[in-house]
Amino acid sequence: MVCNSLPLQAEGKLLWEDCVWIGMERNGNLGLEQVRSEIYPILTRDKWKQYLPKLGIHYFGIFSKNQEQIDQEYRDVRLQIQQLLYDGGETEREKQKLEVRRLIHSEEKKLLREKVFKSISIAYLNFNKRQLVDSIYLLRSERYHLEKSKQEKESSLGLSPQGEWDKRKVWEVEFQSKWIHSTAAKKISLLELQQSMSLDPNMNLSLEGGIIERIRLFDPNKLKATPDENHPLRKKTRLQIELAELDEESLENDWKPKLVLGGYVGKNGNAGFPLQNEIYGVSVGVQANLGGTNFQSNTQNGMQSEGNGIQRIPGYGPQPVGPGENSFQSGSIGLFDDLGRNKKIFDSKMSLLQAKTEWKQTEISFSNQIQTLEIKLVELYKKYNLYLENTKSNFYQHKLKREEKVQGLISELDYLKSEEEVFVGLEILLDHYFQYISTALDLVLLLGENPFENRYYRLESKINQSELTRILEDWKQEQSFGIKKINEPKFRKQYPFFMEDSYETR
Numbered sequence: 001m002v003c004n005s006l007p008l009q010a011e012g013k014l015l016w017e018d019c020v021w022i023g024m025e026r027n028g029n030l031g032l033e034q035v036r037s038e039i040y041p042i043l044t045r046d047k048w049k050q051y052l053p054k055l056g057i058h059y060f061g062i063f064s065k066n067q068e069q070i071d072q073e074y075r076d077v078r079l080q081i082q083q084l085l086y087d088g089g090e091t092e093r094e095k096q097k098l099e100v101r102r103l104i105h106s107e108e109k110k111l112l113r114e115k116v117f118k119s120i121s122i123a124y125l126n127f128n129k130r131q132l133v134d135s136i137y138l139l140r141s142e143r144y145h146l147e148k149s150k151q152e153k154e155s156s157l158g159l160s161p162q163g164e165w166d167k168r169k170v171w172e173v174e175f176q177s178k179w180i181h182s183t184a185a186k187k188i189s190l191l192e193l194q195q196s197m198s199l200d201p202n203m204n205l206s207l208e209g210g211i212i213e214r215i216r217l218f219d220p221n222k223l224k225a226t227p228d229e230n231h232p233l234r235k236k237t238r239l240q241i242e243l244a245e246l247d248e249e250s251l252e253n254d255w256k257p258k259l260v261l262g263g264y265v266g267k268n269g270n271a272g273f274p275l276q277n278e279i280y281g282v283s284v285g286v287q288a289n290l291g292g293t294n295f296q297s298n299t300q301n302g303m304q305s306e307g308n309g310i311q312r313i314p315g316y317g318p319q320p321v322g323p324g325e326n327s328f329q330s331g332s333i334g335l336f337d338d339l340g341r342n343k344k345i346f347d348s349k350m351s352l353l354q355a356k357t358e359w360k361q362t363e364i365s366f367s368n369q370i371q372t373l374e375i376k377l378v379e380l381y382k383k384y385n386l387y388l389e390n391t392k393s394n395f396y397q398h399k400l401k402r403e404e405k406v407q408g409l410i411s412e413l414d415y416l417k418s419e420e421e422v423f424v425g426l427e428i429l430l431d432h433y434f435q436y437i438s439t440a441l442d443l444v445l446l447l448g449e450n451p452f453e454n455r456y457y458r459l460e461s462k463i464n465q466s467e468l469t470r471i472l473e474d475w476k477q478e479q480s481f482g483i484k485k486i487n488e489p490k491f492r493k494q495y496p497f498f499m500e501d502s503y504e505t506r
């Protein structure tokens with residue numbers, strides 16, 4: 001069983017795959033569901049035992065030592081056996097119901113794993129976005145503080161007008177406010193990632209950088225989504241219909257009789273052990289339910305070799321018998337003693353109707369959700385490319401402004417405003433980039449595709465240069481304050497799809 005004391009089971013800095021693996025290994029709900037699934041093999045074995053004969057050793061003794069009466073002593077030891085010959089297929093249906101319940105539980109586990117996987121992945125992507133945004137703030141802050149130091153010297157020498165300095169102070173307050181918010185958002189996103197991974201907030205978590213260098217985006221306009229027939233949600237609703245149909249079938253066939261064959265062999269005696277008289281016999285029992293009226297019948301034929309014995313008749317107690325053949329027959333009819341049968345039939349029909357209704361609603365919702373996500377994905381991809389071009393244009397204009405500033409054609413404040421356009425554009429660009437991946441992740445989970453390699457994006461095993469990565473590299477070089485280059489990520493790790501059990505397929 002998974003517990004929260006498990007250590008981090010990955011070496012070095014963690015990749016996206018590592019975070020998912022660790023978080024799912026440590027998730028308590030997944031651990032509980034895994035333990036809960038162990039009951040089904042036990043129940044299946046118990047159902048199979050219905051086909052096996054029931055064996056038992058039975059001992060019976062009567063002793064009477066009363067005044068003015070003859071002392072009596074009687075012992076009876078027998079091996080009894082009972083075998084179910086026919087039950088109208090009810091045992092087989094119960095086995096089928098148990099198997100369907102096991103499959104429903106398996107699909108519920110898959111849905112839970114999807115939920116945990118998605119929670120960890122979204123938290124991971126959000127933290128990476130906040131890290132990148134914060135690093136942009138840091139680069140800009142370092143450049144600004146160097147310029148500020150230079151400006152203070154110029155102001156003290158009277159080379160810079162006081163009015164421009166005051167305007168810069170207003171800009172600085174706004175910038176610092178945004179940076180404080182960005183830093184707080186990064187810390188909160190880290191806590192959310194730790195929580196999704198079932199980690200203590202005080203536990204150190206170190207992630208491998210370069211996530212945007214590993215992801216390649218694809219144009220969703222050229223692709224058509226195909227719903228996954230075996231998505232756990234759709235499969236679960238189909239199984240619920242199958243279970244409801246089995247319940248209804250059980251009620252429709254409960255009129256079929258149950259036939260049980262039994263027998264016994266043993267010894268009895270009136271003089272203590274060893275017992276003297278051999279006994280044996282057979283019995284036949286029939287039970288049926290006719291429209292709420294129960295019918296039961298039992299017949300037993302036995303042989304007593306010598307001496308006196310006891311024959312136990314259900315409902316009548318022990319009766320004395322002598323040597324030879326001894327038999328009895330009994331039967332009973334309970335008129336309309338199953339008053340709840342009509343309600344059971346009604347509940348069964350309602351359960352089937354509800355299961356079919358839920359299946360239909362799920363199919364409609366599933367299809368609509370896929371189409372909605374497709375529309376959002378196309379929108380985000382277009383916006384991403386739109387802001388990508390806008391950021392490239394802003395960056396080009398910013399380079400021109402830098403040359404103008406060097407030549408003294410524009411003020412420092414105008415240069416800061418130019419830089420602001422690049423900065424804001426980069427933040428919006430990153431936001432649409434990660435929104436696209438998060439939305440695509442939602443969609444591929446519904447389509448049953450690999451969340452690390454699918455038609456909308458691919459997680460590469462090595463650095464993949466894109467226009468976004470080149471813009472970020474240009475921004476770092478533009479600032480040129482010795483910011484360390486992000487190391488090339490490790491090779492992609494392969495983990496089982498959602499860490500499914502060996503018997504589970506999708």
